[in-house]
Amino acid sequence: MTQPETAVAHYLEAFDGIDGGEADRIRELRRAGMDRFVALGFPTMKNEDWHYTSVAPIATRSFDRTSFPSTVPSTDLDPFLFDSPEWPRLVFVDGWLAPELSNVPPRAGIDVSNLRPSLVDGSVDAALLGTIADHDTVGFTALNTALMQDGAVIRIGANVELETPIHLVFVSAQPVPLAASFPRNLVVLERGARASVIESYFGLRDESYLTVPVTEISLGEGARLEHVKVQNESAVAFHVGTIEAVQQRGSELHSFSYAAGAELSRTNVYTVLNGPGSSCTLNGMYMVSGVQHVDHQTRIVHAQPNTTSREIYKGILDGRSHGVFNGKVYVRPEAQKTDGKQSNNNLLLSDHARVDTKPQLEIFADDVKCTHGATVGRLDEVALFYMKSRGLDAEQARTLLIYAFAADVLETIPVKPVRDALEAAVFARVRGEELQLTSE
Amino acid sequence: MLEIKGLRANIGENEILKGVDLTVRKGEVHAIMGPNGSGKSTLAQVIAGHPAYEITAGSVTYDGQDLLEMEPEERAQAGIFLAFQYPVEIPGVTNAYFLRSAYNAIRKARGEDEVDPLEFLDVMEEKMKLVDMDPAMLNRSVNAGFSGGEKKRNEIVQLAVLNPRLAILDETDSGLDIDALRIVADGVNKLRGPEKSAIVVTHYQRLLNYIVPDYVHVLAGGRFVRSGGKELAVELEEHGYDWIQSHAPETAGAGSRA
Ligand SMILES: Nc1ncnc2c1ncn2[C@@H]1O[C@H](COP(=O)(O)OP(=O)(O)OP(=O)(O)O)[C@@H](O)[C@H]1O
Ligand SMILES: [Mg+2]
Numbered sequence: 001m002t003q004p005e006t007a008v009a010h011y012l013e014a015f016d017g018i019d020g021g022e023a024d025r026i027r028e029l030r031r032a033g034m035d036r037f038v039a040l041g042f043p044t045m046k047n048e049d050w051h052y053t054s055v056a057p058i059a060t061r062s063f064d065r066t067s068f069p070s071t072v073p074s075t076d077l078d079p080f081l082f083d084s085p086e087w088p089r090l091v092f093v094d095g096w097l098a099p100e101l102s103n104v105p106p107r108a109g110i111d112v113s114n115l116r117p118s119l120v121d122g123s124v125d126a127a128l129l130g131t132i133a134d135h136d137t138v139g140f141t142a143l144n145t146a147l148m149q150d151g152a153v154i155r156i157g158a159n160v161e162l163e164t165p166i167h168l169v170f171v172s173a174q175p176v177p178l179a180a181s182f183p184r185n186l187v188v189l190e191r192g193a194r195a196s197v198i199e200s201y202f203g204l205r206d207e208s209y210l211t212v213p214v215t216e217i218s219l220g221e222g223a224r225l226e227h228v229k230v231q232n233e234s235a236v237a238f239h240v241g242t243i244e245a246v247q248q249r250g251s252e253l254h255s256f257s258y259a260a261g262a263e264l265s266r267t268n269v270y271t272v273l274n275g276p277g278s279s280c281t282l283n284g285m286y287m288v289s290g291v292q293h294v295d296h297q298t299r300i301v302h303a304q305p306n307t308t309s310r311e312i313y314k315g316i317l318d319g320r321s322h323g324v325f326n327g328k329v330y331v332r333p334e335a336q337k338t339d340g341k342q343s344n345n346n347l348l349l350s351d352h353a354r355v356d357t358k359p360q361l362e363i364f365a366d367d368v369k370c371t372h373g374a375t376v377g378r379l380d381e382v383a384l385f386y387m388k389s390r391g392l393d394a395e396q397a398r399t400l401l402i403y404a405f406a407a408d409v410l411e412t413i414p415v416k417p418v419r420d421a422l423e424a425a426v427f428a429r430v431r432g433e434e435l436q437l438t439s440e
Numbered sequence: 441m442l443e444i445k446g447l448r449a450n451i452g453e454n455e456i457l458k459g460v461d462l463t464v465r466k467g468e469v470h471a472i473m474g475p476n477g478s479g480k481s482t483l484a485q486v487i488a489g490h491p492a493y494e495i496t497a498g499s500v501t502y503d504g505q506d507l508l509e510m511e512p513e514e515r516a517q518a519g520i521f522l523a524f525q526y527p528v529e530i531p532g533v534t535n536a537y538f539l540r541s542a543y544n545a546i547r548k549a550r551g552e553d554e555v556d557p558l559e560f561l562d563v564m565e566e567k568m569k570l571v572d573m574d575p576a577m578l579n580r581s582v583n584a585g586f587s588g589g590e591k592k593r594n595e596i597v598q599l600a601v602l603n604p605r606l607a608i609l610d611e612t613d614s615g616l617d618i619d620a621l622r623i624v625a626d627g628v629n630k631l632r633g634p635e636k637s638a639i640v641v642t643h644y645q646r647l648l649n650y651i652v653p654d655y656v657h658v659l660a661g662g663r664f665v666r667s668g669g670k671e672l673a674v675e676l677e678e679h680g681y682d683w684i685q686s687h688a689p690e691t692a693g694a695g696s697r698a
Contacts, residue, residue, distance in 0.1 A: 380528075381491075381492075382528050383528050383529075383530050385489075385490055385491065385512060385528075386524065386527075386528035386530070387530070387538070387542075388489070388511065388512035388513040388516070389488045389489065389512050389513075389515075389516055389521075389522055389524075390516055390521075390538070390542035390545075390598060390602065391513050391516035391517050391542045391543075391545040391546040391549070391602070392513060392541055392542060392545050393511075393513045393545065394511070394513070396541065396545065397513075400533055400537075400538075400541065401530070401533075403532070404530060404531065404532025404533045404581075405532060406532075407532045408532060
């Protein structure tokens with residue numbers, strides 16, 4: 001164990017060691033990120049945004065930014081491809097593109113490439129990279145900005161509709177402990193474009209590692225993006241990720257965040273409804289057991305009139321796990337006719353599991369309709385008895401009831417094969433021994 | 441088929457059942473009446489195996505087995521069905537899925553094959569018709585948002601599908617309109633048979649015009665204070681429960697054997 005200052009110094013060293021040869025703007029951007037990270041340090045629980053989550057397990061270890069990808073046989077990916085190997089796919093192993101595992105057929109109006117080359121020649125959307133995600137006040141975003149390795153750059157041209165989802169796969173496979181990767185993605189949908197993007201995170205080895213991804217999303221007028229993040233990191237991993245979007249007039253963001261892995265994870269989903277009539281659906285599901293800690297923070301800024309937000313997050317917690325949900329909704333003075341609904345429901349399966357849920361509405365306009373609700377409950381004993389009295393055994397009744405709790409939010413997962421796979425995963429986990437073994 | 445002897449049951453510190461005796465033989469229908477809070481639902485729930493009640497004395501045997509040793513699901517699998525006074529809502533589980541799971545669980549326990557969903561759909565739809573319920577209800581969550589009467593009918597659909605040997609109806613008639621009452625009673629009567637028995641808890645003699653009981657028992661203060669034939673229900677309707685207390689009460693704990 002090291003002190004947080006030691007870890008900061010360690011990342012500074014990694015920063016200094018990054019090969020030169022990148023475009024000036026990128027070097028400046030990295031420098032700005034590093035400066036901010038050094039100034040901010042790791043957040044402590046005194047920080048309001050981290051009140052229920054201690055990042056001490058991350059801050060007291062010195063993770064090494066990987067400098068090359070491990071080899072991963074393509075069959076190792078199969079279980080994570082949602083039975084849809086035909087989808088255009090970029091695979092990043094330990095943060096670096098694995099071209100032999102990736103496959104993006106060229107198509108008119110669609111640009112899908114990896115970030116790396118454009119960091120060097122400066123051709124990356126200079127106006128966007130680093131301007132959507134906030135590295136001034138969010139320490140982990142600053143760290144990612146300083147140390148970003150590679151990631152996906154997706155640009156969908158005006159009015160282009162992409163029927164097939166694009167799958168971004170982030171695999172951790174370093175055979176040594178304490179590897180760190182810093183994926184950085186940029187997704188741009190021009191006016192009227194439509195696309196679905198899936199981000200999957202998982203580990204193939206049981207070594208402790210850290211993943212700090214940042215995804216910036218820009219939605220042009222009337223654009224529609226379905227975005228699903230699937231966090232299935234290995235049980236001893238750490239994951240702190242941010243998805244941050246800006247939405248123009250009439251655009252729609254349908255986001256789903258699924259978090260089942262990692263010892264400690266935090267996912268930020270932020271969006272600014274920056275054009276009149278824009279809307280977002282931010283849904284999510286977390287399911288943890290043992291000593292897992294899972295934290296979501298969402299932030300919706302209603303910045304313009306007639307904007308709509310819908311949000312449902314559900315959590316299932318077993319063992320000694322700890323769930324955190326903080327949903328921020330800001331309604332700016334000019335955002336009249338805002339329509340916002342938020343809910344967070346949690347199901348505790350053990351006496352030792354714990355949830356902290358904090359809806360947070362700040363409304364500065366008068367003509368708005370905003371509601372929120374949060375619940376923390378246990379399995380309904382009366383319903384269990386009712387089911388058993390119809391012949392279902394205890395395990396069946398329990399499984400059905402837990403699954404029923406999750407079903408309505410899982411149904412909102414935008415891309416069918418992903419929905420099917422995650423429903424099956426939840427069902428299997430509810431039914432399986434895993435939750436039981438870890439519950440005490 | 442069912443034999444209850446000296447049954448006492450507590451909830452928390454309160455003794456609710458204070459020595460209940462009841463014998464139900466094959467093919468018999470027993471009605472249980474009695475004032476609010478006298479323990480009728482408690483008795484029904486205890487037979488079904490509700491875990492909140494503590495049995496402090498007495499025995500319950502079903503087909504010669506010690507019922508109190510059986511889990512609620514084992515009782516259901518052995519052919520006991522309780523139509524709840526307050527049916528439970530299960531948001532997120534469709535009626536169709538629930539019914540099929542229950543049906544298959546019971547079949548499986550008997551060593552029979554599970555049925556395929558399509559085949560079973562026909563069975564369910566037929567049973568829904570029995571109580572005049574819209575098959576569209578099959579796709580709704582169990583009892584969630586159902587009206588009081590719809591919940592009661594739904595209990596009878598379950599009863600019809602699961603086809604128990606001992607059916608316990610706890611105030612299934614309460615909250616039903618007159619037509620529905622007849623429909624539900626017809627439904628129950630169709631399920632009667634020489635091998636089947638029923639315990640019907642009700643406040644109203646009206647139901648007993650449709651489901652004619654072999655015996656009527658009055659539960660008061662946690663024990664049976666009077667038992668008789670179907671005419672007892674008529675007398676009760678006329679005179680109320682006070683009349684029982686003042687007119688020749690039988691010895692406490694009277695069974696069904698006249
Ligand atoms: N969980 C409980 N805690 C305390 N008392 C209870 C509980 N459940 C039931 N009781 C009490 O037990 C007694 C019997 O209740 P029960 O529901 O069996 O009556 P009932 O005869 O079915 O009445 P009704 O005709 O109103 O349906 C009542 O006094 C009731 O208040
Ligand atoms: Mg009752």
